[in-house]
Amino acid sequence: MVEPTGHVDDIVSAVRGAAKRVTVAKRTVADVLVGATGHLTADEITQEVQKRQPEVSPSTVYRILEEFEALQLVVHAHLDQHAAVYHLAGAVHGHLTCEMCGDTIEIPAAHFDALSKDLQKTFGFLLDRHHVAVTGTCHDCQRRRRSAP
Amino acid sequence: MVEPTGHVDDIVSAVRGAAKRVTVAKRTVADVLVGATGHLTADEITQEVQKRQPEVSPSTVYRILEEFEALQLVVHAHLDQHAAVYHLAGAVHGHLTCEMCGDTIEIPAAHFDALSKDLQKTFGFLLDRHHVAVTGTCHDCQRRRRSAP
């Protein structure tokens, strides 16, 4: 099952448009991001990239992710874990991480509309809806906690 | 201007209640946290502690913060920066970090009530209101961006 390359082409165009060079490493990182269902840590991206292009080094992956972020192609968030996670901009928006099982679910930005409006009104703060990442307890773990205290 | 020690005593009690030992280092960390107006990084806490007790080492501060967290006396959050920040549990709740100037403002938990209810209803997710930390652009930087693009 091959991923559609349309999004990869978009990324390539954006890179070219920014007068940056299009390299194999960049193409591969783009491909991994497009193929990913959710968010990935830099390390996960590196491993996936190296399955296809073993010579690509972790530092290159970091540099590419940094470039993609500057071009607003990619967004990253600090979940409650140590490592940051990355995903394509516009793909998904909010992260809910469970403190008990560590699982993260992703939710549409719409859920932050009211909060966003409130923060703007009350504090003049413009919420970056790509970055919202909150922690708590997921449904399953709430049940688990009740049954086994 | 000396800080009231009531909260410090509370912390000391909790430590004792957990059959842990009350040490000078713990007392000093507690004092720093009580005296702090907002959140502090582990490094800031260490520096403040060392002003009063120069022999206390950073690793001890980390160990104490870990213990205080386990006792639910302290809460930490990962802002958009690298280092985690700590503050007393129950003191403050939400963090809004500006991506442009790096400043963080703290807001009452009440602002997350609606979001909290929505997440519970829609995803069965119980928001941990101590951990909410979002990023965006603060009021001043929004104005600055408009005037100097």
Place this chain on the structure above:
DNA sequence: TTAGATGCAAAGACTTTGCGCACTT
């Protein structure tokens, strides 16, 4: 051709851990 991109290795920032001595209880 030539400036930007890469690989490698080393450094950096933040945090954790191992060990023997000190201090709380």
Place this chain on the structure above:
DNA sequence: AAGTGCGCAAAGTCTTTGCATCTAA
């Protein structure tokens, strides 16, 4: 007296950087 907690130093993670080489344009 007994054993937790501490300081020190070293190790561990995740990320960034320096430099010589390679390569896309």
